[in-house]
Amino acid sequence: MSSAPPPIPVTVVGLGADGWAGLTAAARSALSSAEVLIGGPRQLDLLPAAACPGERVAWPSPLRPAVPKLMAEHAGRRIAVLASGDPMFYGIGRALAQELGPDALAVHPHPSSVSYACARLGWPVEETEVVTVVGRPVARLAAALYEGRRVLVLSAGAASPNEIAALLRERGFGPSRIRVLEQLGSEREDAYEGLADGWQHPPGDALNVVAVDCRRDPAHPAPRLGATPGLPDAAYEHDGQLTKRRVRAATLCALAPAPGELLWDIGGGSGSIGIEWMRTHPSCRAVAVERVPERAARITRNAAALGVPGLRVVVGAAPGALDGLPAPDAVFIGGGLTAPGLLDAAWAALAPGGRLVVNTVTLESEAVLAERYRRHGGELVKLSVAHAVPVGGFTGWRQAMPVTQWSVTKEKDQDQT
Numbered sequence: 222m223s224s225a226p227p228p229i230p231v232t233v234v235g236l237g238a239d240g241w242a243g244l245t246a247a248a249r250s251a252l253s254s255a256e257v258l259i260g261g262p263r264q265l266d267l268l269p270a271a272a273c274p275g276e277r278v279a280w281p282s283p284l285r286p287a288v289p290k291l292m293a294e295h296a297g298r299r300i301a302v303l304a305s306g307d308p309m310f311y312g313i314g315r316a317l318a319q320e321l322g323p324d325a326l327a328v329h330p331h332p333s334s335v336s337y338a339c340a341r342l343g344w345p346v347e348e349t350e351v352v353t354v355v356g357r358p359v360a361r362l363a364a365a366l367y368e369g370r371r372v373l374v375l376s377a378g379a380a381s382p383n384e385i386a387a388l389l390r391e392r393g394f395g396p397s398r399i400r401v402l403e404q405l406g407s408e409r410e411d412a413y414e415g416l417a418d419g420w421q422h423p424p425g426d427a428l429n430v431v432a433v434d435c436r437r438d439p440a441h442p443a444p445r446l447g448a449t450p451g452l453p454d455a456a457y458e459h460d461g462q463l464t465k466r467r468v469r470a471a472t473l474c475a476l477a478p479a480p481g482e483l484l485w486d487i488g489g490g491s492g493s494i495g496i497e498w499m500r501t502h503p504s505c506r507a508v509a510v511e512r513v514p515e516r517a518a519r520i521t522r523n524a525a526a527l528g529v530p531g532l533r534v535v536v537g538a539a540p541g542a543l544d545g546l547p548a549p550d551a552v553f554i555g556g557g558l559t560a561p562g563l564l565d566a567a568w569a570a571l572a573p574g575g576r577l578v579v580n581t582v583t584l585e586s587e588a589v590l591a592e593r594y595r596r597h598g599g600e601l602v603k604l605s606v607a608h609a610v611p612v613g614g615f616t617g618w619r620q621a622m623p624v625t626q627w628s629v630t631k632e633k634d635q636d637q638t
Contacts, residue, residue, distance in 0.1 A: 231292070231321060232301040233308045235331030236260075238407035238428060240267030248329040257295045260303025263428075268303075275301070288316050306333040311353050311375060335373055337405035338430045341412070344371055351375065357531075359384045364500055364528025366394050366435055367448065374431040379424035382431050386420035389433070392526075393441030398434040405430060446527070450474070450497045457523050462490035462516060464555055464580065467606050468624050473497055475578045475600075475628035476551050480504045485549040487539045487567065488556025492520030492532065495553075499529040506531070508546055512538040512557075540566035551576040558586040564593065573633040582622050590627040599629025 232251040237243045244252070252258065252268060255275040265277050278295075281287045292300070307330040308314030317326055339346045350365045353375040362385060365372050374385055382401045389397050395418035403411045403426040413422055437445065444453040451470030457463055464472060472494060476484065480502040486495035489509035499505045509532060511517040517536045524532040535542050540563045552567045558581055567577060577599075581587055594601040603625055607618040 228325060229297065229299055230325055230327045231317060232299070233304060233314050233317060233326055233328045234301055235304050235306050235308050235312070235329060235333075236264050236267055237306060237331050237337075238404045238410070240407075241269055241272070243331065243406060245329065248331075251327070251329060252301050254299060255301035256298040257300045258303065259291060259295075259300065264303040264305070275299075284313070285316055288313075288320050292317075292320060306331050307336075310335070311355065332406070334375065334402075334405050334430045338373055338402050338432060341402060341405070342400070342432055344373075344432075349373055354381060354384075358525065359388055360525040360530040361528060362388055362433075363392050363526065364503075366392055366437075366528075367446075368435060368437045370435040372433040372435060374433065376427075376429045376431055379427045379429070382422065382429065383420065383424065385431050385433070386417040389417035393438050393443040394435055395438050395441070396436040398436070400432040401425065401429050402432065403429045448500075450501065452493075452497060452527070456527065457491045457493055458519055458526075459491035459523075460516070460519070462556075464490065464493050465606070465621065468580065468604050468626075469493055469497065471604055472553065472578055472580060472626065473501070475626065476553060476576055478502065478505050478551070481506075482550035483507065483547060485510065485543070485546065485552045485567070485570070487543075487552065487554045487563070489520050489534070490516060490555060492523045492534070494555060495520075495532050496524050496527050496529055498551075499524075499532055500527065506533075508533045508535060508549075510535045510537065510539050510542050512536070512542070539563050543567075543570065546570075548572065549575065551578070553577075554579045558589060564589065568597075568631070571631045573631055575631045576628065577631065578626065578628045580624050580626050582624055587625045590625060594627055594629075597629050597631075599627060601625070601627050 234248045234252055252273050257278060258273060258275045259278045262279050302313060304312040308328055310333045314328055335351055339349055350370060350372045352362050352365050352372060355375055355377050362374060386399055397417045399417055400412060400414040444455045446452055446456060450473035451466050454466050478498045478501045481504045484495060484498045484507040486507055486509040489511035492509050495507035495509045498507050509520050511520060514536055517534050520534050524530055543566055549570055554567060557563060579590060603623050605623040607620045609616050610619045
């Protein structure tokens with residue numbers, strides 16, 4: 222009894238700026254024998270026609286939706302896909318692995334631009350933060366800015382260095398040293414540098430990586446930001462609808478974000494809970510639901526300013542606005558708790574192991590939480606913060622409004638309401 226032959230694997234070859242000359246013998250052989258060569262126009266131009274006679278197909282834009290279509294069109298043929306550097310590092314390899322499965326790929330990686338840049342700079346790769354702005358907002362860089370931190374930015378093109386310098390100045394990191402490394406690994410490799418405060422270089426080569434030695438200007442009015450939840454209240458634009466710093470830190474502790482998880486921040490206000498959830502790890506995601514359009518716009522601005530422009534903002538009143546949202550790993554309710562059906566909808570959306578955290582300051586909402594605590598367990602706590610203030614010629618305590626917080630993890634055998 223014969224079996225069908227195994228499918229032909231898709232070869233993925235990483236190219237450097239040195240093109241064909243920088244490839245291994247195995248990578249060259251794979252490209253030479255390919256019947257179809259798929260890549261960007263720049264990558265395809267790096268391959269000599271005599272050595273690579275296969276049909277050449279340029280990626281359309283947008284690229285990601287085209288992957289399944291092109292793979293289906295050329296199924297059964299020997300396909301080679303071209304990538305920049307390491308295909309599995311912010312490259313096309315990820316999309317192909319998701320579409321075809323990792324076993325259907327034969328990957329030939331090339332040193333990434335990060336490896337080249339760290340080699341030129343003398344930076345340990347494991348101690349260097351990497352941020353990509355390829356197809357992403359440059360505002361993402363803001364979340365990586367800390368005094369003394371070394372950051373490599375994968376540029377989107379020739380304009381990226383100027384955009385990065387402008388963001389550094391705006392965020393209070395004008396004294397940072399910027400080095401632009403162009404055409405890494407090729408004969409045309411070049412570099413130039415300067416401080417963000419006085420950056421006046423014209424746009425150069427589109428193929429570049431930007432290295433930033435982060436230095437904060439202590440005189441800049443922007444507050445210093447730490448790496449843990451509980452950012453200064455002054456870091457946010459708000460109209461008073463803001464979960465205050467110490468309560469916010471306690472709330473994020475109860476929500477317990479983990480890499481890759483999704484949060485629903487219901488009653489977003491200024492967006493602080495969703496923003497600080499996303500700042501805990503680059504793969505964390507959040508949806509802020511806010512019924513007031515002006516506040517929703519403010520959430521978007523705060524998210525960009527604090528380095529998480531990917532936060533999704535839904536304008537509408539919950540629970541209706543929750544329809545169609547991807548299932549959350551955790552839910553925070555910071556407002557509108559007495560809206561009919563809201564708490565039930567949030568609880569029903571959680572799978573076993575999901576977390577729900579609710580904050581309130583009113584007696585009516587507190588009664589609702591007490592009843593849910595009786596039904597589902599969890600923790601019910603009162604958070605109280607007092608600040609020292611002048612009292613005549615002395616100092617006394619001013620008590621902020623106490624916050625009642627219910628936090629609970631949904632168990633497998635708990636009911637839906």
